[in-house]
Amino acid sequence: MYPCQVAMNTEYQTPVALPHLGVEVISDIGQGRVFLIIVDDLNYIALAHEIALQLSQRARVVTLLSAAVTATSWEPLSEILSELVVKLAIRQASLVGLGAGATLAQNLVLVNPKLVRTLAVIDSSSRPHPSRWERLVDRIEGKLPFGLPLRLGLQGFNVKSYLHRLRCPLLVIGTQRASSFILSELQSLASFAPTAWQVTVSDKDSQTEAAALTATILAFQDTPAKCPQKNI
Numbered sequence: 122m123y124p125c126q127v128a129m130n131t132e133y134q135t136p137v138a139l140p141h142l143g144v145e146v147i148s149d150i151g152q153g154r155v156f157l158i159i160v161d162d163l164n165y166i167a168l169a170h171e172i173a174l175q176l177s178q179r180a181r182v183v184t185l186l187s188a189a190v191t192a193t194s195w196e197p198l199s200e201i202l203s204e205l206v207v208k209l210a211i212r213q214a215s216l217v218g219l220g221a222g223a224t225l226a227q228n229l230v231l232v233n234p235k236l237v238r239t240l241a242v243i244d245s246s247s248r249p250h251p252s253r254w255e256r257l258v259d260r261i262e263g264k265l266p267f268g269l270p271l272r273l274g275l276q277g278f279n280v281k282s283y284l285h286r287l288r289c290p291l292l293v294i295g296t297q298r299a300s301s302f303i304l305s306e307l308q309s310l311a312s313f314a315p316t317a318w319q320v321t322v323s324d325k326d327s328q329t330e331a332a333a334l335t336a337t338i339l340a341f342q343d344t345p346a347k348c349p350q351k352n353i
Contacts, residue, residue, distance in 0.1 A: 145186050149183045152181050153179065157183050160184070160219040165243075167327065168296075168327065187222060190222065190249040203232065215237070215239040219243045226240055227242070227278075231287075240292070241292040241341065248277055284313050285315065290344040291316050292337070293320070294320055296321075318344070
């Protein structure tokens with residue numbers, strides 16, 4: 122079993138590297154209903170921190186830094202995340218997954234749907250850090266009816282296989298960091314997930330961007346959990 126660390130920090134600690142294995146709590150701030158932010162990419166750490174600070178004015182925000190989520194690591198990391206949620210005494214949370222951290226958030230919705238109030242994914246793809254071959258298969262799958270057998274021959278987690286089971290309100294967000302591939306993946310996710318809303322935040326200033334993302338995530342909390350509607 123991979124290790125996990127629970128550090129009940131009230132101040133943010135800037136990580137210098139991803140955990141070699143496992144999931145670490147890098148901040149736990151604020152009080153009230155819980156937001157769980159999951160990230161596995163140091164390029165998104167500053168954004169995650171800024172969102173956490175702003176959300177913490179109205180809620181408890183736990184920010185988790187995961188080892189790199191890959192086709193082989195996503196499953197043990199998901200198990201660690203589930204154990205960590207129990208240790209943190211979280212009974213229900215709104216999840217925010219950045220990049221491939223969204224894979225862990227999406228899987229948590231699938232294995233423990235009662236835990237999750239809402240799910241927001243930022244700049245995420247259908248599978249964590251897809252290779253060129255996996256991207257090619259995804260393009261074929263999108264155009265041909267026999268794409269599914271090709272997908273089943275690939276290793277790892279692909280949220281497209283489980284979109285029909287994502288029943289909580291889903292917020293799909295693209296930022297100016299996202300590549301054209303990621304933007305197409307977000308569009309596909311928003312189109313086929315039964316409860317998805319899609320927005321784009323294009324602010325280049327980091328503080329303005331974080332404020333826009335925070336406001337969007339907070340406004341999304343008013344979406345009815347039992348019968349959410351799509352905005353597309």
